[in-house]
Amino acid sequence: MRSGTLFRALVLLALLVFPFVANDFWVQQIGGRTLGLGTVALSLVFLAAHGGMLSLGQMALAGVAGYAVAYFTAPVAGVGLLLPLPAALAIALGLATFTGLLIGLIAVRTSGIYTLMLTLAIAMGFYYLALQNYALFNGFTGFTQVDAPDIAGVSFAEPRAFYWLCIGAALGCYGLVTYLATTPFGLAMQAARDNPRRLSALGYHVASLRVAAFGVAGLIAGIGGVLGLWLNGSISPGSIALVPTIDVLMAAVLGGLGHPVGAYVGALLFVIVQNFAIDFIDRERFNTLIGLIFLGVVLFSPDGVIGLVRHVRALFAPRSEKSGPAIDAVAGPDPANDKT
Amino acid sequence: MIDLLAGFNGRLFLTVTLNGLTLAALYFIVASGFSLIFGLMRVVNMAHGSLYLLGGYVGYEVSVLSGSWLLALVAGAGAAALAGALLQKGIFGWMQGQDLRQTLAAIGVSIVLADLMLAQWGGTAYQLDLPAIFRSFVPLPVVNRYPMPRLMLIGLAVLIGIGLWAMLNRTRLGLLIRAGVDDRRMLEALGVDVPKVFLGVFAIGAGLAGLAGVIGGSVLSISPGEDARYLLSSLIVVIVGGMGSLSGAAIGALLVALAETYGLAYTPTYGVVYTFVIMVAVLAVRPQGLMGRPA
Numbered sequence: 349m350r351s352g353t354l355f356r357a358l359v360l361l362a363l364l365v366f367p368f369v370a371n372d373f374w375v376q377q378i379g380g381r382t383l384g385l386g387t388v389a390l391s392l393v394f395l396a397a398h399g400g401m402l403s404l405g406q407m408a409l410a411g412v413a414g415y416a417v418a419y420f421t422a423p424v425a426g427v428g429l430l431l432p433l434p435a436a437l438a439i440a441l442g443l444a445t446f447t448g449l450l451i452g453l454i455a456v457r458t459s460g461i462y463t464l465m466l467t468l469a470i471a472m473g474f475y476y477l478a479l480q481n482y483a484l485f486n487g488f489t490g491f492t493q494v495d496a497p498d499i500a501g502v503s504f505a506e507p508r509a510f511y512w513l514c515i516g517a518a519l520g521c522y523g524l525v526t527y528l529a530t531t532p533f534g535l536a537m538q539a540a541r542d543n544p545r546r547l548s549a550l551g552y553h554v555a556s557l558r559v560a561a562f563g564v565a566g567l568i569a570g571i572g573g574v575l576g577l578w579l580n581g582s583i584s585p586g587s588i589a590l591v592p593t594i595d596v597l598m599a600a601v602l603g604g605l606g607h608p609v610g611a612y613v614g615a616l617l618f619v620i621v622q623n624f625a626i627d628f629i630d631r632e633r634f635n636t637l638i639g640l641i642f643l644g645v646v647l648f649s650p651d652g653v654i655g656l657v658r659h660v661r662a663l664f665a666p667r668s669e670k671s672g673p674a675i676d677a678v679a680g681p682d683p684a685n686d687k688t
Numbered sequence: 689m690i691d692l693l694a695g696f697n698g699r700l701f702l703t704v705t706l707n708g709l710t711l712a713a714l715y716f717i718v719a720s721g722f723s724l725i726f727g728l729m730r731v732v733n734m735a736h737g738s739l740y741l742l743g744g745y746v747g748y749e750v751s752v753l754s755g756s757w758l759l760a761l762v763a764g765a766g767a768a769a770l771a772g773a774l775l776q777k778g779i780f781g782w783m784q785g786q787d788l789r790q791t792l793a794a795i796g797v798s799i800v801l802a803d804l805m806l807a808q809w810g811g812t813a814y815q816l817d818l819p820a821i822f823r824s825f826v827p828l829p830v831v832n833r834y835p836m837p838r839l840m841l842i843g844l845a846v847l848i849g850i851g852l853w854a855m856l857n858r859t860r861l862g863l864l865i866r867a868g869v870d871d872r873r874m875l876e877a878l879g880v881d882v883p884k885v886f887l888g889v890f891a892i893g894a895g896l897a898g899l900a901g902v903i904g905g906s907v908l909s910i911s912p913g914e915d916a917r918y919l920l921s922s923l924i925v926v927i928v929g930g931m932g933s934l935s936g937a938a939i940g941a942l943l944v945a946l947a948e949t950y951g952l953a954y955t956p957t958y959g960v961v962y963t964f965v966i967m968v969a970v971l972a973v974r975p976q977g978l979m980g981r982p983a
Binding site: 402454457458460461462464465466468469470472473476477480481482483589590594597598601632633634635636638639640642643646647650 | 730732779783787788789791792793795796797799800802803804806807916920923924927956957958959960961963964967968971972975
């Protein structure tokens with residue numbers, strides 16, 4: 349356990365030193381993007397690791413928050429309403445949480461891959477709505493001139509300031525997820541993942557637990573969505589289309605669905621491949637490369653990079669460490685356990 | 689009330705209804721393959737839209753080379769069926785039973801396939817030439833005339849539906865498939881070569897997607913992004929209709945396509961919402977889908 353603490357301290361130190369040694373491109377396009385995408389992926393991993401539910405609706409929830417912030421801070425062509433930033437943020441995150449709860453209400457009626465399909469369908473429905481609707485979403489163009497805000501004289505459009513904002517938000521979300529796992533709510537959620545019938549026999553309302561988890565995931569995805577909005581300076585239906593929706597899943601699976609940190613590890617891997625694909629392969633063929641890497645991870649290391657690291661560590665460890673839930677834990681409770 | 693009636697345009701309504709039925713026909717052909725694969729193998733074939741696109745592109749190439757639409761239809765369906773069989777043999781087959789992992793692998797496949805097809809065929813839309821006899825209009829009451837290919841599509845979907853029903857209910861393969869849906873392990877224990885049945889079903893399901901791709905590419909058009917559209921429609925159709933049920937796919941396709949077309953025609957900016965209202969309503973009342981059996 350001591351080596352774990354030391355390792356964590358080292359990672360944290362690296363994250364804090366990083367903006368002082370790296371150039372603007374690395375700080376903003378790699379660091380900022382990783383933390384933004386990673387936070388959205390974290391909401392997916394939170395549901396998967398602790399709730400056993402795989403949701404593809406997380407990018408849509410990020411989009412809800414992103415669109416709301418754009419709508420209330422950067423009106424375009426008569427669409428939008430200018431509000432002070434704190435109010436806009438509160439509304440945006442509130443809406444993302446609320447939408448998360450709504451998706452949860454629908455999604456808890458399904459389990460396993462059905463949840464995946466249903467949330468994908470909802471996410472795509474939101475995409476088509478944003479594409480067709482001009483009154484709220486400004487249709488195909490979306491909101492194009494959304495600058496990161498100035499707060500107390502600090503412009504968050506500046507790469508390093510933006511990085512600190514991302515680090516703060518990401519650490520906050522990560523802290524929230526790890527903290528929740530130890531609360532009665534988090535423990536009940538994990539129990540609902542492992543054996544919903546026993547838990548409901550103990551008097552818990554499994555469905556409400558799951559809906560609440562979707563709400564928390566909505567909040568986290570919303571925070572990631574706002575970071576993404578400020579990084580790109582714009583939001584359009586393209587930001588919530590099928591490809592970005594799948595990107596979040598890919599980041600989460602690449603890192604590993606078993607542990608929250610997998611979200612950020614996967615996002616880093618994804619962003620690096622995305623930015624440097626041009627060096628290995630034609631820039632246009634980035635998707636082939638990342639698709640093959642993703643396929644490789646699914647085929648050969650279902651626990652992602654985290655699982656791989658754990659596996660290698662277990663080879664050298666004196667006694668085998670208990671590993672986290674494997675990818676199939678996400679597919680829902682084992683029916684064999686469910687006959688009690 | 690009278691204003692409302694006067695404002696009601698019977699011709700528009702009938703045209704929209706016919707367009708909805710056409711779309712339903714296409715959705716049914718794509719979704720029936722998707723549903724068939726899921727029903728037997730529990731694989732959510734996220735690459736189904738890619739197979740649709742592949743069939744359309746191959747069909748287009750063959751029709752340009754040979755000038756024969758029928759040959760294009762056969763080639764498109766065949767190419768998709770072959771691709772489907774290869775996927776089952778090479779990837780899904782050796783993680784049988786791990787449905788989530790198979791689904792994730794299918795997502796990976798669909799990303800790679802979509803990108804490779806974009807590299808090969810670019811971003812432009814293609815349309816296949818239909819044989820001359822189909823390129824006509826059919827005189828109809830109220831709407832005056834309606835394009836022949838669209839009516840033909842409805843007829844074709846009905847034929848495919850009947851064909852699939854007969855295959856499932858009247859042939860030995862259909863018997864094995866139905867037995868496999870009910871109890872896969874029992875079927876295996878009876879000495880049936882289940883992996884072979886799986887391979888056949890995957891090829892049939894993928895072939896249906898490719899067939900729909902050629903037809904969709906003739907009646908409408910084919911371009912990148914269609915894969916996502918038809919994957920999504922298949923997902924919703926089977927969620928509404930029920931997984932693994934042929935009649936469910938038909939009812940689901942009708943509901944989803946009609947809701948989409950009416951929505952787009954009468955309330956353009958909220959067109960998609962109706963589809964999702966239907967989906968949510970069905971899930972609230974029957975989580976397993978209208979014709980689905982409880983898991």
